[in-house]
Each structure stands twice: as structure tokens, then as C-alpha cells.
Amino acid sequence: MDPVDTTRLQRLARAFTESAVLYAAIDLELFTHVSAGAGSIPDIAAATGMSELNAERLITVALAMGLLRKNDADRIVNAPDCEKYLVKGGPRYAGPWMTFTRPEVPRWFELTEKLLDPTPPTELGMYDDLTVERARSYHAATYSIGMGAGRRFCRQVDLTGRRRMMDLGGGSGAYSINAVQRFEGLEAVVFDLPPVTVVTQEYLAENEVTDRVTTLGGDFINDPLPSGCDVAVMASNLPIYNAENIQKVVTKAFEALEPGGEMHLIGETLDSDGIGPLDAALWGLAEIHYGSGGRAHSDAECIGYFETAGFVDVANHEFVPNTLTRTFGRKPA
Ligand SMILES: C[S@@+](CC[C@H](N)C(=O)[O-])C[C@H]1O[C@@H](n2cnc3c(N)ncnc32)[C@H](O)[C@@H]1O
Known part of the structure; x- marks a missing residue:
């Protein structure tokens, strides 16, 4: 049969x-x-x-x-x-996060037309023309899932003795809030697009960490990154950008970090052979709805971004099984 x-x-x-x-x-x-x-x-x-x-x-x-x-x-x-x-x-x-992509539903059913659309991608995709109001509703969703991710990060990564963390595309500040609450003496700066930082400050106030977490508005691809940091975190931005721009940010973070500093890139990654997991592949494809040049990146590509930037001890760690990878690298002292 x-x-x-x-x-x-x-x-x-x-x-x-x-x-x-x-x-x-x-x-x-x-x-x-x-x-x-x-x-x-x-x-x-x-x-x-x-x-x-x-x-x-x-x-x-x-x-x-x-x-x-x-x-x-x-x-x-x-x-x-x-x-x-x-x-x-x-x-x-986490209801807001579970319905975060619901507005995409009609667009997914126009996928065929979108796949054939010759319009060139924009750099910022969904973040072009971002308003504070849109950022507020967007981050109600990311906060409802990001606080759990931030807690997980602090369980996996020991930042004892570190002084200042740059949280690139930090959104609600979920990683920074958890990190300063967990590690004594640590401060953080959430670097995000200017309309987002207005919303970040609301979450920082709600969590009573405004004395230890600040914000800086800017575009991490084109603007200078914060200085004086010995930790860099970039979480949940990977499929939004193409390889060239991810390389650019990782290299800029390397240059901005203090000697001996460390970077963690957390994102949905494909296995090194490029075949699955499906979730990572779908996040890459979803960028078609926002007109960005983003796509899914593999574990091996992430290692490459870090090594090209100059990081050492570069390794991938499972962050959330079958869902998120954490790429680590250290800047030589
Ligand atoms: C999916 S959210 C993740 C937020 C946070 N890292 C977390 O995991 O909860 C992506 C964030 O990256 C920010 N972002 C995207 N592109 C950026 C850019 N070019 N410069 C600065 N921030 C950017 C967005 O505004 C958004 O806040």
C-alpha cells in the first residue's frame, strides 16, 4: 500500500x-x-x-x-x-502577545500577490513612521511575553559584577528591568526608536527602576550606540533585518562595548542547514507584510556575525527550546 x-x-x-x-x-x-x-x-x-x-x-x-x-x-x-x-x-x-499578529490575518491571505510584488524593501519595515500610540499598543503585547523572557535571561546568564548594559531595541525594557532587579550594581540603558522610549519610560516607572535604567532614542543601524557598557543585549529583532544590517549592529555593539564586555543576541534562528524550525522560518516570511528587507537567519550565520565583528568565545545557546537561540560573544580584554 x-x-x-x-x-x-x-x-x-x-x-x-x-x-x-x-x-x-x-x-x-x-x-x-x-x-x-x-x-x-x-x-x-x-x-x-x-x-x-x-x-x-x-x-x-x-x-x-x-x-x-x-x-x-x-x-x-x-x-x-x-x-x-x-x-x-x-x-x-499573555493574551496581548497571543493576538499580537492577529492584524496580519487578512495579509497572509494575500501572500501570493505579495510574493510577486516587485516593490523594493524599506530599511525599518514596520517601524517606519512609528507613533507613540502604536508603540504603546505594540509593547503592551511584547511586555506580556518579554518579562518572562527577561526572567529567563537572568536565570541563564550571570551578570554579577557587570556595570552597565545596553539593551538594543529594548522595547518595554523587559530585559533591563529584570537584569537590574536581579544583579546588584548593574545599570542599563534601553536604546530604541524615539517614540518607543516614551513607552519604555512608562514601564520603567511602573517597575520602579527609573533610578537604574535610562533610555536613549535612536536607530541602532544608523546612530551611535551607548558608550561605557560592558554588556550588550539585542533580543527579538533578528528577522526584521537582512544579514548586512545585523552584521552592522553586531559590529557597532562590539566597537561600543568596553574591553572584556559581552554580547547576547536572542532571536528565532534556523538550524545551520537552513531547514527549520518552522517558527523561525515563518517570522522571516512575516516581514513581507511590513515591507522590510528582513528574513530568517541561521545559527551558523549568527556565529558568523559575531566572529566577523571580532568577538571571541562565540557560541550559540538554546534560549527557548526550538524557538529562540542566544548567541554569545566576548570582546577581548
Ligand atoms: C519585538 S520588539 C523586542 C523588544 C524587547 N527586546 C523584548 O524582547 O521584549 C523589537 C524592538 O526593536 C526595536 N527596533 C527595531 N528596529 C530598531 C532600530 N533600527 N533601532 C532601534 N530600535 C529598533 C523596536 O522599536 C522594538 O521595540
């Missing part, structure tokens, strides 16, 4: 329906209601305002997707990740 069949292709052809289910569940605050005790179809219908028929349809899919589960008493409960990250009002609520 031929083992090749159409199952995989059929699933891919309707994969968008799963995203739609997740968005609807977030809109309806499904996980919040379930967490509060709505554990049956009638309970959930009453709590969300759906008919029982529609509640049953949605719950059936959510159970099949593993977003919901049944407990020993046959009550509907949240899967652990939904309980932790999708219950509104919870300390780790």
Missing part, C-alpha cells in the same frame, strides 16, 4: 481554523471563565453568552486541540499553559 496520503496536506489547508479558535477563545475569555469554575457546556454558555450549541462546538475543538481537558470528575478544566498564560488578571497573562 502507498504510505503517501493527503492527510497532512488537508490539515495544512485548514490550519488557519485553529488560530481562529484560539482568538475566539481569548475574545470570549473562555480560559478565564473555566478557571473561575465554569466546567460544563451549560456553565460556559452562560458565562460567555454563547448558545449551548455553539459552546459545545467550541469546547469540542478546544478539547481536541488540548487547550481544555476533562478532570477526574468529568469537569472541563484548562490545560496548564492556558491556565498560566490565558487567564485574564493573572500575573502571567
Whole structure:
């Protein structure tokens, strides 16, 4: 019997329906209601305002997707990740991040036309003409996921004894906030586009770190980087730029760092053979919607950017398995 069949292709052809289910569940605050005790179809219908028929349809899919589960008493409960990250009002609520790319939905369904569009890319892509208002809503999303990443960074990287960190494209300041809270004596400067730094300052104030974290507005490709730093971090910017511009920033960071300083580049990377993970590949392709020249970069390319800049002890470390890589390099003393 031929083992090749159409199952995989059929699933891919309707994969968008799963995203739609997740968005609807977030809109309806499904996980919040379930967490509060709505554990049956009638309970959930009453709590969300759906008919029982529609509640049953949605719950059936959510159970099949593993977003919901049944407990020993046959009550509907949240899967652990939904309980932790999708219950509104919870300390780790990440709803804004999960819907961050939702405005892209119509554009993904114009992908064919976009792939054939001959318009040349711009340098800043989605950040061209950024306003404070757009930066505020953008960073409500990045903050809801970035604080967890910042905590993870501080668990993985020991910055004891370091004095000043430049957080390139630091956005909400999530990495800097966590780093100064964790490492005594460390200060940080969040370097980001001027409209963003207005928003950064709001997060710095909310986290009571304005005495140790400052901001500097600028474009890390074309403007001078902060001086006097012995740590540089650049997180979640990789697919936005092409190889030439990533090389430019890494080289500029190398030159700006104090001797003996260290750099960490955190981003979605392809494996060295360029084949997957899919997430990294898709972040690269998503740049088509913003008109940038960005693309997915591989682990091996990141090593190359650091070595070309002059860093030593260059290595890739798994930051979030199958999702994010942390490339490390040290500037010789
Ligand atoms: C996806 S966010 C990541 C924010 C933060 N590093 C984090 O991980 O939470 C990317 C950030 O890089 C900034 N950025 C992108 N291009 C930049 C440039 N050329 N110069 C300065 N900042 C830039 C954006 O404004 C945005 O705040």
C-alpha cells in the first residue's frame, strides 16, 4: 500500500481554523471563565453568552486541540499553559502577545500577490513612521511575553559584577528591568526608536527602576550606540533585518562595548542547514507584510556575525527550546 496520503496536506489547508479558535477563545475569555469554575457546556454558555450549541462546538475543538481537558470528575478544566498564560488578571497573562499578529490575518491571505510584488524593501519595515500610540499598543503585547523572557535571561546568564548594559531595541525594557532587579550594581540603558522610549519610560516607572535604567532614542543601524557598557543585549529583532544590517549592529555593539564586555543576541534562528524550525522560518516570511528587507537567519550565520565583528568565545545557546537561540560573544580584554 502507498504510505503517501493527503492527510497532512488537508490539515495544512485548514490550519488557519485553529488560530481562529484560539482568538475566539481569548475574545470570549473562555480560559478565564473555566478557571473561575465554569466546567460544563451549560456553565460556559452562560458565562460567555454563547448558545449551548455553539459552546459545545467550541469546547469540542478546544478539547481536541488540548487547550481544555476533562478532570477526574468529568469537569472541563484548562490545560496548564492556558491556565498560566490565558487567564485574564493573572500575573502571567499573555493574551496581548497571543493576538499580537492577529492584524496580519487578512495579509497572509494575500501572500501570493505579495510574493510577486516587485516593490523594493524599506530599511525599518514596520517601524517606519512609528507613533507613540502604536508603540504603546505594540509593547503592551511584547511586555506580556518579554518579562518572562527577561526572567529567563537572568536565570541563564550571570551578570554579577557587570556595570552597565545596553539593551538594543529594548522595547518595554523587559530585559533591563529584570537584569537590574536581579544583579546588584548593574545599570542599563534601553536604546530604541524615539517614540518607543516614551513607552519604555512608562514601564520603567511602573517597575520602579527609573533610578537604574535610562533610555536613549535612536536607530541602532544608523546612530551611535551607548558608550561605557560592558554588556550588550539585542533580543527579538533578528528577522526584521537582512544579514548586512545585523552584521552592522553586531559590529557597532562590539566597537561600543568596553574591553572584556559581552554580547547576547536572542532571536528565532534556523538550524545551520537552513531547514527549520518552522517558527523561525515563518517570522522571516512575516516581514513581507511590513515591507522590510528582513528574513530568517541561521545559527551558523549568527556565529558568523559575531566572529566577523571580532568577538571571541562565540557560541550559540538554546534560549527557548526550538524557538529562540542566544548567541554569545566576548570582546577581548
Ligand atoms: C519585538 S520588539 C523586542 C523588544 C524587547 N527586546 C523584548 O524582547 O521584549 C523589537 C524592538 O526593536 C526595536 N527596533 C527595531 N528596529 C530598531 C532600530 N533600527 N533601532 C532601534 N530600535 C529598533 C523596536 O522599536 C522594538 O521595540
